Ligand SMILES: Nc1nc2c(c(=O)[nH]1)N[C@H]1C(S)=C(S)[C@@H](COP(=O)(O)O)O[C@H]1N2
């Protein structure tokens with residue numbers, strides 16, 4: 641939860657005495673320890689951008705989330721009734737210590753930091769946002785993957801009663817699911833997101849827990865995760881199952897590899913749709929290229 645402590649000058653005259661008496665020094669210091677109150681304080685300086693941050697209103701009102709709608713501009717309002725709490729995420733499969741985490745435990749026990757990441761949708765729109773969260777590796781490591789674990793499978797929540805897109809797009813293989821190779825999941829860039837712009841993640845952006853994989857097309861960054869499985873075989877993925885000719889498993893951003901229906905050489909920054917050149921691995925080559933050496937991915 642975002643806690644705002646009003647400054648003296650923000651408090652109306654008639655409340656000033658009561659408020660300052662209520663917020664004693666210990667309470668203020670305790671509140672300041674919450675990660676969500678001072679986002680800039682734990683921004684990870686390793687992640688820098690080559691473009692301005694997308695304005696918050698744009699990143700939170702132009703979304704892809706097929707469980708709600710295929711219309712990007714109506715997801716925000718359709719997602720208002722979704723209940724992101726209570727929430728648990730289960731880690732299971734080929735691991736010595738399968739576990740179930742509540743979202744509150746993740747937010748308080750994981751090393752929450754802020755990262756400025758580029759995001760590139762396969763449809764060629766792009767943005768740059770401050771995510772709050774923690775490395776996916778932190779969670780996987782604690783489950784102690786066994787030797788047979790070669791891939792990781794992720795599953796989104798399945799709530800047709802709260803998600804009209806599930807009710808009305810019956811042809812899709814719900815619930816949404818995704819996958820990574822284990823080394824990709826353990827790469828320091830792979831980030832589990834709990835917040836954005838210093839606030840809890842809004843429903844339309846994948847509350848309460850989604851992935852951010854900035855070197856891959858956006859559809860890999862699965863939202864509303866309820867289950868993570870360590871598996872031995874390359875798992876099937878939602879978009880590969882739905883349209884196998886258009887969406888592969890790896891889906892690394894590659895300006896030279898066109899989508900069957902459009903070029904990927906250029907991307908457009910929301911909300912003004914300014915055109916910029918697409919970069920290999922979306923600009924994250926130095927972090928990830930070694931994982932794909934010698935392979936045609
Ligand atoms: N469960 C789920 N996750 C999803 C999607 C979806 O439809 N369902 N869309 C993906 C796509 S295509 C993109 S581009 C990003 C969009 O994230 P944003 O709305 O926060 O920008 O979410 C990804 N994660």
Ligand SMILES: [Mo]
Nearest residue numbers: 761762858859
């Ligand atoms: Mo996307």
